[in-house]
Amino acid sequence: MMLLTLMTCAGSFATFASNNDTTFVASGNPIVNYKYLGDPAAMVYDGKVYIYAGHDECPAPEQYYLMNEWCILSTEDMHTFTEHAYTLKATDFKWAKGEAWASQVIERNGKFYWYVTVEHATIPGKSIGVAVSDSPIGPFKDARGSALITNDMTTEYTSIRWDDIDPTVFIDDDGQAYLFWGNTQCYYAKLKENMTELDGPIMPIQLPRFTEAPWIHKHNGWYYLSFASEFPEKICYAMSRNINGPWEYKGILNEIAGNSNTNHQAIIEFKGKSYFIYHNGSINTDGCGFRRAICIDRLYYNEDGTIRRIQMTSEGIWE
Numbered sequence: 001m002m003l004l005t006l007m008t009c010a011g012s013f014a015t016f017a018s019n020n021d022t023t024f025v026a027s028g029n030p031i032v033n034y035k036y037l038g039d040p041a042a043m044v045y046d047g048k049v050y051i052y053a054g055h056d057e058c059p060a061p062e063q064y065y066l067m068n069e070w071c072i073l074s075t076e077d078m079h080t081f082t083e084h085a086y087t088l089k090a091t092d093f094k095w096a097k098g099e100a101w102a103s104q105v106i107e108r109n110g111k112f113y114w115y116v117t118v119e120h121a122t123i124p125g126k127s128i129g130v131a132v133s134d135s136p137i138g139p140f141k142d143a144r145g146s147a148l149i150t151n152d153m154t155t156e157y158t159s160i161r162w163d164d165i166d167p168t169v170f171i172d173d174d175g176q177a178y179l180f181w182g183n184t185q186c187y188y189a190k191l192k193e194n195m196t197e198l199d200g201p202i203m204p205i206q207l208p209r210f211t212e213a214p215w216i217h218k219h220n221g222w223y224y225l226s227f228a229s230e231f232p233e234k235i236c237y238a239m240s241r242n243i244n245g246p247w248e249y250k251g252i253l254n255e256i257a258g259n260s261n262t263n264h265q266a267i268i269e270f271k272g273k274s275y276f277i278y279h280n281g282s283i284n285t286d287g288c289g290f291r292r293a294i295c296i297d298r299l300y301y302n303e304d305g306t307i308r309r310i311q312m313t314s315e316g317i318w319e
């Protein structure tokens with residue numbers, strides 16, 4: 001394979017392979033500094049961490065996002081990363097108008113399901129779709145040919161048009177899959193085994209100061225529901241012994257992330273360590289809340305299951 005090492009616009013080195021994959025060694029946070037990426041969602045699969053992130057394109061409008069696609073990174077050691085050539089586009093969902101907002105991928109029975117936020121072409125407001133692939137690096141195709149969640153399914157809870165965003169998906173030990181999502185109002189619903197249909201009603205969850213970006217994970221018998229709170233956003237979290245709640249609010253997990261009005265987290269365990277993956281606006285000189293950058297820091301649990309506040313670092317992961 002031909003390899004070409006180039007100095008990128010941000011002054012870092014990245015190696016571009018002839019198959020258009022890009023390999024680089026992260027020298028700290030942010031881990032990618034040759035393009036802007038936000039809303040990282042991470043999946044551990046077969047000895048690797050995969051990060052799926054929205055591409056903040058330039059030039060974006062002054063105070064809004066320009067997001068048309070999601071990108072895929074992978075790593076075996078949290079230091080050397082490959083950005084894969086394949087991108088999923090918001091317009092790969094024929095019923096969508098665009099706007100590749102937050103997403104998450106999960107594996108079930110050897111297939112990979114990519115839950116995404118997009119703007120619906122005909123039903124006003126944001127929607128959640130799902131794409132499927134035989135590989136974590138694609139190609140993915142629309143699994144339904146229609147949205148899984150549309151704004152008109154949740155109007156009894158709020159009249160805003162952007163409440164159906166930011167899907168996070170989880171498969172419990174008994175095999176039951178759940179989709180959580182929301183803005184202003186947090187929701188969850190069961191998913192059928194096929195991962196592409198709801199398996200019950202949409203239920204609201206009451207969380208104090210909830211804004212968006214729910215992330216559901218489990219550790220040592222506790223369920224954790226972390227989420228972006230207030231605006232500019234901090235990440236807060238709640239814990240429960242039951243996925244159906246009640247959720248006990250535990251306060252701030254991560255403070256406002258530098259130079260970004262949003263914050264959006266993924267929490268994973270990989271090779272015996274826990275990681276907090278998030279975005280900030282720290283790429284010099286143009287980084288901001290609409291040109292974001294992915295960062296990774298360690299996450300530590302206390303003995304009682306609560307989580308220590310994240311220490312955001314410029315140095316990134318050392319050990």
Ligand code: FUB
Pocket residue numbers: 038039054065100101102117165166212213262263264
């Ligand atoms: O990237 C667009 C939106 O910004 C996401 O859907 C939210 O979570 C916030 O990060």
